[in-house]
Amino acid sequence: MNRLFLRFSILVMLSISVATIAVYVVIRSFFGDPLEEVAQQQAAGQVFLLTQYVDQAGPDEWLVRLNKIREITHSKLELISLQSALLQVAAEKKAQFMRGDVVIDIAGKSFYRRVDLHGQRYIGSDEEVLHAQELPIDVIPVIRTEVLRYIIVAFCLLIPIAIWSSAHWRGLQALEKVADEFGEGHLKIRAQTRESDSIHPLAQRMNQMAARIEGLLDAQKNLLHSVSHELRTPIARLEFGLELLRNAASDPKLETRAAAMEADLLELNALVTELLSLSKLDQQPALKLSEFVVADCLRACLDGLQHELSGFKLDTLFLDEVGCMTGDQRLLARAVSNLLRNAGKYASGHIALTLTKNDDGDIIIMLDDDGPGIPAQEREQIFNAFYRLDRSRDRATGGFGLGLAITHKAIQAHGGRISVEDSPMGGARFVVCLPATPEAVAGTT
Template identity: 70%
Template sequence: MNRLFLRFFALVMLSISVATIAIYVSITVFFGDPLEEVAQQQASGQILLLTEYVDQAGQNEWLTRLNKIREITRARMDLIPMQPVLAKLNQTRRAQLMRGEVVIDVASKSFYRRVDLKGERYVGSDEEVIHAQNLPIDVAPVLKTEALRYIIVALCLLIPIAVWSSSHWRGLQALEKVADEFGAGHLKVRAQTKERDSIHPLAQRMNQMAARIESLLDAQKNLLHSVSHELRTPIARLEFALELLRNAAKNPQLEPRMQAMEADISELNALVSELLDLGKLDQDASLNRSEFDIANSLSSCVASLQHVLDVHVVNTDFSVDLGTYCGDQRLLKRAISNLLRNAAKYATACIWLHASRNADGSLEIMLEDDGPGIPAEERERIFDAFFRLDRSRDRSTGGFGLGLAIAKKAIAAHGGEIVVQEGQYGGARFVISLPAISLSVLQHLSPVNPSNSGLTN
């Protein structure tokens, strides 16, 4: 936001500077250089002596009178050839000199004028020029006056602009803060502006948009929560009825069907649990923060999934400088466990888990398998809820397309990101990047909220 107004200020100052130059150039083109006019007025005494005293003398007295002027004035008047002078002047001034006019040189505080046009003063006088130097020319006060004038004009423009833009700046800063908080998950926040504020219509539209988004998300969350909880009741009844049926019927032929029914009920229970966990991440982005050892947490994730990973070789590589991390340990372990489960489904033989610290202190966790990999065009969609690349294979291996969605939300809640790349061994490589952040900073961001600890590992 500050950059916007700095650019605006720079644009205003540039416009004033360009306008100043344009005014000066325009006046010079149409009316002549104002500095030359001032200098000519300041040198008017010497010019008057030359035109009214020296030039009025006869042919024999002209040089005598010129010498008298040299004696009584501080100005120095020399007779010099005309050709070197013409070489120093531009075309306009050269024409003035050839017409017998006075040509002012403001920089050197002097002027040039031809002795005469027809050689009547002395032999060769039409080829010589009077060069008057050390004239009382001082345009500095004029320049200071002009500078003061433009400064006053600039201030008269900038002060109202600053007053006018300051209200916009404060309003836009307030909107920026509201947008940041809304993007962070605080859906109740609204922009507070007065009706006379210039950004009030924009703030109203933003509030309407926020209210609409909040209502849609609330409706989605309520629907997901309600459906998940409503499913619990028929599942419980099915479990109870199945147990009664198992006790009442001792027919061995029914046992496989009952086992299949139990598997279906377990799958429904797992689906409901996944939906509830996903809903918790959507509803509450706060974290139950603590400082924990990274290598130990990753190792415990692998150990807890031995029943899933037992048919694969899991290669772990943790750098010695991993140290600790400040975050929600349960949530991060859930994300890693979901990735390990996903790798176990598709890996052919091996899984690689690597963790290291970057130079800036951020944490990078990489998980790779030697499975079939993920097409480049599908690498973003796999994090969408219920999206599955191979539905028939998922039905045989289990899964509902929610594990990766939960993993991505868990990583995003810590300010990190997860991306999918092509692995070195042909499979998928998941790279998790977690920013370097201290425990004190995390505690400052938001208070500890143990309500999120309900996510199962």
């Protein structure tokens, strides 16, 4: 049963229940209790004998005829005092009772009626009440009939609703699947619906939105990739001309200027390399999957950055129980190295790298530093390309705001996630959570 139909069913049943109660209350307010009318019809025989036979007798015959009725009827007829009857009659019916009318007690299957209002039947008859019990009153079949009637009405409403909602539900599930696949990066996916489907206009708008997003992303990727490649040629020419200039120059000032130009070229070359790496990750790269020891991968990252991290106190804790994982070792090493470089830029003097497993069997890599930390409002944005906490963008701090973006995409390509927290050391803590075996990797080789 789909959730749409379930919700409609609950809504219909609640509506019918409220309508039933409302109808009963309105009818009771304007015309009296319909159940009491049914009870009066069921007790009509005993009431008829009382009014048309017993009450027609003279003053000396009233009790005689009442005793004859007691002998032939299955009901129990007894005389009780007026005060006792007033205690048993419902408050809203006491006025009717005092007027001498028959008052039905549905729950007790009985009725009450005063013998006489003026004491004309016999002495003291105005202070006595006839209480008829064990009457053939049974409103349960009537209630069951009404309930069955409303159930039939409910089913007659729910059957077409079920047919209608089933088609809607299948269409919504198809759109949900398309949205999930599109969110996972399959930008070519589109919703397929017929023009007669009720959700066809929604699917068309969704397809238009997807096509627009795909076009924008493709244009961005193509521009990034083209610019990166086009920059390679002038950079190569500048490097060649700079080398010629250095060989021909003898002026120390010119050599200093050439060295500065060379540093600018190296920085520009590094930027192009980072842009190309980011562009490849945006295009859903084919991961070169292999099984490797995670701790060995982290040690290799530390060895490769030994010079950059030489001035820091470096603590490591690699648990042996982590063991191996399946993934792209080169890409994962690139992500961890970017995190270590980032820690090296901002840490005051202490860095800690930890490798553990959580209760679900996921691999957890934590990197702590004692730097200034990252403000909570910027922890999501630091993984965007070209976003930097340090807005100066000078060479002293280094970087282009691409390292964490590349790390984020590399972790996502492995089906993992990365987050930022406050570190016990006072700075930032980067937490990487990786499945031991990637669950969804597009285009693996």
